[in-house]
Amino acid sequence: MDSFLLQIFSGLANGSIYAALGLALVMIYQSTHHINFAQGEMATFATFIAWTLIEHGVPYWLSFFMTVGIAFVGGLLIQRIFIKPVERAPVLNNVIVFVGLLVIFNAMSGWIFGQTVKAFNSPFPTASLVLPQYISGHQLGSLGVTLGVLLVVFLFFKYTPIGLAMRAAAQNPDSASLVGIPVSWMLALGWGLASTIGAVAGIMMAPVVFLDPNMMGGILLYGFAAALLGGIDNPWGAVVGGFIVGVLENILGAYVIGTELKLSVALVLIVGTLTLMPNGLFGRKVVTRV
Amino acid sequence: MKLLEVNALQAWYGTTQALFGLNFSLERGGITTILGANGAGKTTTLRAICQTVKTSGDIVLLGQSTSRYPTDKIVRMGVAHVPDGRGTFTALTVQENLRLGAYTRRDKEMVAQDIERIYTRFPRLKERFNQQAGTLSGGEQQMLAIGRALMLRPTLLLLDEPSFGLAPLIVQEIFEIMKNINEVDQVSMLLVEQNASLALNLADYAYLLETGKVVLSGAASDIRSDESIRRTYLGY
Amino acid sequence: MNFISTRLIWLVVLAGLFVLPFFLPNFRVFQVNLMIVYAIAVLGLNILTGYAGQISLGHGAFYAIGAYVAAALMEHAGFSAYTTLPVAAVVCFGAGVLMGFPALRLGGHYLALATFALALAVPQLLKHKAIAHYTGGVQGIVLSKPEAPFEFRFLGIALSEDRWLYFVTLAVALPLFWFASNLVKGRMGRAIIAIRDQPIAAGALGVNLSWVKTLTFGLSAAYTGIAGALGAVVIAFVAPDSFHSFVSISLLVGVVVGGLGTIWGALFGAAFIQFVPNIADEISKSAPWAVYGAILIALIYVAPGGVMGALKKLNPGDAK
Numbered sequence: 001m002d003s004f005l006l007q008i009f010s011g012l013a014n015g016s017i018y019a020a021l022g023l024a025l026v027m028i029y030q031s032t033h034h035i036n037f038a039q040g041e042m043a044t045f046a047t048f049i050a051w052t053l054i055e056h057g058v059p060y061w062l063s064f065f066m067t068v069g070i071a072f073v074g075g076l077l078i079q080r081i082f083i084k085p086v087e088r089a090p091v092l093n094n095v096i097v098f099v100g101l102l103v104i105f106n107a108m109s110g111w112i113f114g115q116t117v118k119a120f121n122s123p124f125p126t127a128s129l130v131l132p133q134y135i136s137g138h139q140l141g142s143l144g145v146t147l148g149v150l151l152v153v154f155l156f157f158k159y160t161p162i163g164l165a166m167r168a169a170a171q172n173p174d175s176a177s178l179v180g181i182p183v184s185w186m187l188a189l190g191w192g193l194a195s196t197i198g199a200v201a202g203i204m205m206a207p208v209v210f211l212d213p214n215m216m217g218g219i220l221l222y223g224f225a226a227a228l229l230g231g232i233d234n235p236w237g238a239v240v241g242g243f244i245v246g247v248l249e250n251i252l253g254a255y256v257i258g259t260e261l262k263l264s265v266a267l268v269l270i271v272g273t274l275t276l277m278p279n280g281l282f283g284r285k286v287v288t289r290v
Numbered sequence: 291m292k293l294l295e296v297n298a299l300q301a302w303y304g305t306t307q308a309l310f311g312l313n314f315s316l317e318r319g320g321i322t323t324i325l326g327a328n329g330a331g332k333t334t335t336l337r338a339i340c341q342t343v344k345t346s347g348d349i350v351l352l353g354q355s356t357s358r359y360p361t362d363k364i365v366r367m368g369v370a371h372v373p374d375g376r377g378t379f380t381a382l383t384v385q386e387n388l389r390l391g392a393y394t395r396r397d398k399e400m401v402a403q404d405i406e407r408i409y410t411r412f413p414r415l416k417e418r419f420n421q422q423a424g425t426l427s428g429g430e431q432q433m434l435a436i437g438r439a440l441m442l443r444p445t446l447l448l449l450d451e452p453s454f455g456l457a458p459l460i461v462q463e464i465f466e467i468m469k470n471i472n473e474v475d476q477v478s479m480l481l482v483e484q485n486a487s488l489a490l491n492l493a494d495y496a497y498l499l500e501t502g503k504v505v506l507s508g509a510a511s512d513i514r515s516d517e518s519i520r521r522t523y524l525g526y
Numbered sequence: 527m528n529f530i531s532t533r534l535i536w537l538v539v540l541a542g543l544f545v546l547p548f549f550l551p552n553f554r555v556f557q558v559n560l561m562i563v564y565a566i567a568v569l570g571l572n573i574l575t576g577y578a579g580q581i582s583l584g585h586g587a588f589y590a591i592g593a594y595v596a597a598a599l600m601e602h603a604g605f606s607a608y609t610t611l612p613v614a615a616v617v618c619f620g621a622g623v624l625m626g627f628p629a630l631r632l633g634g635h636y637l638a639l640a641t642f643a644l645a646l647a648v649p650q651l652l653k654h655k656a657i658a659h660y661t662g663g664v665q666g667i668v669l670s671k672p673e674a675p676f677e678f679r680f681l682g683i684a685l686s687e688d689r690w691l692y693f694v695t696l697a698v699a700l701p702l703f704w705f706a707s708n709l710v711k712g713r714m715g716r717a718i719i720a721i722r723d724q725p726i727a728a729g730a731l732g733v734n735l736s737w738v739k740t741l742t743f744g745l746s747a748a749y750t751g752i753a754g755a756l757g758a759v760v761i762a763f764v765a766p767d768s769f770h771s772f773v774s775i776s777l778l779v780g781v782v783v784g785g786l787g788t789i790w791g792a793l794f795g796a797a798f799i800q801f802v803p804n805i806a807d808e809i810s811k812s813a814p815w816a817v818y819g820a821i822l823i824a825l826i827y828v829a830p831g832g833v834m835g836a837l838k839k840l841n842p843g844d845a846k
Contacts, residue, residue, distance in 0.1 A: 035635045037583075037642060085827055091634035093826050095581050096782055099775055100826070104819030111816060161393070168379050168390050175377040178340065179438065180365035180394035217771065221646050224639055261654060267647040271640050275628040 005134050007250040013139035014208075014222075015246020016146035020201040021223025022230065022238030023150065024194035029232055031170035031190045032083070034091075037098040039198050040220030041105035042078075044213060046071040046199035047206050048113045051120055060123040064203060068196050075195025079188040109213035120206035142204035149200050150239060153193065157235075166190055221266040222249065228273045231283020241280065245269065291353050293318045293446060293478050294339070299347040301331075301338045301502075308334040310502040311347070316446070321472050321479040323489040323510065325524065326499035332482040333374055335499070336448045339480075340364055340371050352445070366394050368445030374454065374482075376435040380424030384415055387423050387434055391441030401441070408437040411467065429460035436464070440471065447471070447479045453488060461485075465492055486524040490514045498523055543696065547689040548680045555688040556760070557800060562695040563757045565796035566702055568780035569789065570749025575778070576787035577710055578742045579722030580629060584641030586773030587648045588618045588747040592754025594652070597667040597764040598660045607672045607759040611698065611752055618751025619744040626743030630736055645774040652766035666765025669758065691760055698756060702749060707789045709745075718742055719787075750777070772815070779818050782825055785834030794833040 021039065028036045046067055053063035082101060086093050124141030157163035169176040169186035177183050201223075202216060209215055226245045230237025245266070253262050273280060294316040301309035309331050316322050324332045337343045339351070341361050349357040356364055370391075379387050388408060392401040409416035412433045418426060423434060432452055439447055449468070453461040469492060471477050483489035490496060490510045498506035498513075506513070506523060513519055520526055547555045571585045595617050596610035605613070625644070629637055653664050661667070674690035683689075709715050717738050720728040729735050758764050776799045783798045784791025802821075803814035829836050 033635075035639055037638070082823065089826075089830075091638075092575065092579070092581055092786070093830060095583070095635055095638045096778065096826050097823055099583065099778065100819040100822035102819070103772075103775060103815050103822070107814075107816035107819060161389070164382075164386060164390060165393055168382065171381050172377065172379050174342070175373065175379060176390075177342065177361045178365065178371045178373060178377065179390050179442070180362045181390075182360070182362045217646060218650075221643055224643065228639075261650065263647040263650045267643045270643045271628050274632055274636055274640055278631065 002133070003254070007254050008247055009131070009135040010139065011247030011250035012243055013135065013143050013246070014249065015226075015243035016143045017201045017205050017219065017242070018222040018226045018245050019239040019242025020146045020149065020197050020204075021220065022226030022242045023153070023235050024197040024201070025223055025227040026230070026232060026235045026238040027190055027194045027197075029227070030235070031166070031187050032087075034083075034094050034098070035224075036194070037095070037220075038101035038105055039194070039223065040216030041102045041109070042071075042075070042195055043198035043202035044211075044216045045105045045109050046074070046195070047120070047202035047211060047215070048109055050199075050203050051118060051206070051211055052113070054121075060121075064123075067199055067203065071195045071199035072192040074192075076188045076192035078195075079191035083191070084184065084187075106213055113213070115213060117210045117212040120203075120211045122207040138207055142208075145204055146200065149197060153197065154236075162189070218263050218266070221263060221270070222246075225266045225269040225273070228270055229280050231280030234280070234282045237280055237282035240282070292316060292350075293352065294480075295348070295350040296335075296339075297348040297350075299335075299338055299345060299349065301334050302344045303334075308343075308502055309338065309345075312338075312499075312502070312504060314497050314504060314507065316478060316480060317495075318478055319472075319476055320494040321468075321481060321492055322495045322497070323481040323483055323493035324497050324499060325483060325486050325489060328484075329501075330499040331502040332499055333450055334502075336371060336373075336450050336480065336482055339448065340369060362394070365442065368442065369448065370439035370442040370444035370446070371448040372435045372439045372450060372452065374450040376428075376431045378423045378426075378431050378434055378438070380422065382423060383420050384423055384426070384434060385419045387438050388415075388441050391438035394442065404441055404443070408440060411470075412437055429456050429464070432456060432460075432464055433467075436467070436471075440475070440477075444477055447477050448482075449479060450482045451484060452481070453483060453485050461488065468492065486520075487514075487526060545680070547692045548683045552686055552688045555686075555692050557804075559688060559691050559695050559760045560757070561796045561800040562692075562699050563753050563760055563796075564777075564780060564800055565792045566699055566756065567750045567753035567777055568784060568795045568799075569703065569706055569792035570746045570751075570753065571777045572781045572784070572786065572788070572792055573706060573710075573718075573749065574742060574746035575781055576785075576791075577715065577722065578718045578739065578746075580739070580743070581634065581638040582641045582746075582774075583638050583771075583778065584625075584644035584648075584774050585746075585750050585777045586769055586771065586775075587641075587644045588621060588750040589754035589757070589773060589777070590648055590652065590769035591621055592618050592751030593758040593764045593769070594661055594754075595751070596755035596758045597662075597669055600669055601662075601667050602660060608694070610759075611755050614751045614755035615748045618754075619748040621751070622744035622747025623740050625747070626740035629743055630739055641774070642771070645771040649766045649770050652769065661766070662764075664766060666763060666768075669762040669764075671762045672759065695756055695760065698752065702752070703789060703792075706749070710789065714738070714741075776818070779822055781832075782822060782830075783832050785832030786830075788832070788834035791832055791834040 024039055025036060028034065049070055050063050050067040053066060054060060082097060086097050122138040125137040128135050128137045128140040130140060157167060165181045166186045166189060169181050169183045173183045205219060206215065222245050226242035227238045229244060230241030249262055249265060252265055257265065292315050296312055296314050299309055299312040300307065312335060324335060326332050334343060338345045339349060341359055341364055345357055347357065348355065352367060379390065388405050392404065395401055414430055415433055415437060423431065426434060452464055465488060468479065472479055481489055481493060490513060493510040496508065496510045496513050497504050506519065567589055571582060574580050574582055592614040595614045599605035599610045599613060600607060628640065632640060652661055671687040671691065673687055674685045678685040721735055721738060725735065780795030780799045784793065784795030802817060806814040806817045825832065831838065
């Protein structure tokens, strides 16, 4: 029973990361109807920036917030410079731009920061204050941080005028421009926010899986699975989906199929959800775009 | 100064041209209607004013040449567009839709007051203030769309086929509200309508469009009473 | 172009193709062989993405399957290099059809997502213990290059294994290109293109969408699988880490550079993905990918039609 609970808690901790990634993916999907394949690599790059700041003696939390700020601006600029020109182009062109960004970010991570695996220290105490036999200090801390970020994002969208404007621009860009919302800038803001969330996910993940340019490759897959499971147009579904995927990954890995096939589990989840439950668990619209 | 002056206006959807040199103007305070058959370019004209289609030619709004302005700038000048199909944010609540209408405004207290005034004018919206807009009936959504537009405190209200798909009683109600808005709030209106008789009863001035050009214009009362024009162009 | 000069040009081209390997050192011939292999793989992807409009970010999976089928057959079942090709083709055709079924319901970025997931999962799958006996696990399988079946010298230069393989790959590639070229001009091809451009209309006109789409996936996978098998023979080695997700991305780069929806663009695309990394490697180990990414994005903005598209603009009278 003990080890089972351990897997559950560990799954929840990982799940919060997948939830964050899933949320970032859904946010971009909702406003642009495109899937940001480069999300993982952008998060990795941001994590490297954080690592560099820490290595140069900047205190952890200051580095954290500086990186988050840089990620926000970076995401915004990427939307303005790279994504905007192909906004109205066919899907394939967009996919290729995203793939191009993926490749560039991955290469830049390797080029600037080197290919060697780096250790990333956790700011949290090793032993958890709560239920130390089931969960480590870092897992609890990272769970807290990601939930905190998700809460802030939720409040932002629900209660601030800009949050409302962003939701409007995502749902109905034509009407949004008719009330004076600069739709294009809302998209850029969305990218900035998604980028921020991705950076947080990366920084929380690095102490666990160690930092190298390919850190997020497989994890991004879980983010996709989370987003699809929750319904690709439902941000909070993605959050729930993330936790489900996290727990499922651990349970299946420990008791059913062994840890080496974890990515294949994600693959099956993705293809299965797309084929059998295209709305996910909580999605509203049926989107069969051909 | 005229509220709006349009000269030699052309408009395109991609490579397809829809307006072929439109000339018209609007005076302050009146209701002008644009009539014509399907595909005549009525909706396109409204879109041209808001710059949501590609145009060439002159558009002078409140003395400023707006033909190259981005849409949000034109909105800030006081132009509210109620598009065809209502354009409500169906996944957002009624209240959120109204708040969005005031997006460009800075005066928070007045915005709150204005929302109350909209509820007074449209009691049915008040009942459903927290409901998702998509669950409202057609007539209620039309009221919501007009309400949202009014939240801007517009100088010019553009309406695209407000009668579309609505039962006659509701349409009557809405047209009375529109008259009221024009008289009480002194909002100038440009109304696109397929239902010519309704439009001519409400409007002061009318333009008739055919394949992207103005073929007839005049006081609404004149056109209304001219049987031959009605028969030839308006089908009644 | 009259009859005699067309014939003359073909003769010159064929002669050139024949003597080429004898004027290059073995290592270069090896690179050319790989380029031809990639050309077949890129052509396979282009059939699916360029003509049928279905985005696959996972064609590396079929390449890997073809390679491993060939390697396993040669290592464990004593197959000769040449007989593995049809087997790889059939297996990959089946895999493609299998992948084609869920693909029926997906379009655009959903399909890209599903195939991307496939690409990410493949290296892990290949390393798995359960099939390690056949796949050689993490270390992979080392093969030996087949020798030429006869002695031959041209202008004093021997027909080495690499030179022999040059003719083998050419002999496989040319019919494949010819077949593809005819396919897209024929009824099937028009059906495929119709589905890409106007799926609803195509359906209404009686084109059996599911059938055509699934077959196209299978065919595309078969092409890339044959390429994979040939690649295994040419390189004489397969290992799981050779087939990571970036292989799929390379193939897509090849398609875009060469020109979406063209047959001969595959050659330019293959040349690009074979030779650019070598040049870019001089700058930095990570540089090739940065260059890929930058060129991908630049091309989409500036020349979405790739090389073939640019050529067409210079010479509008040419057929593709």
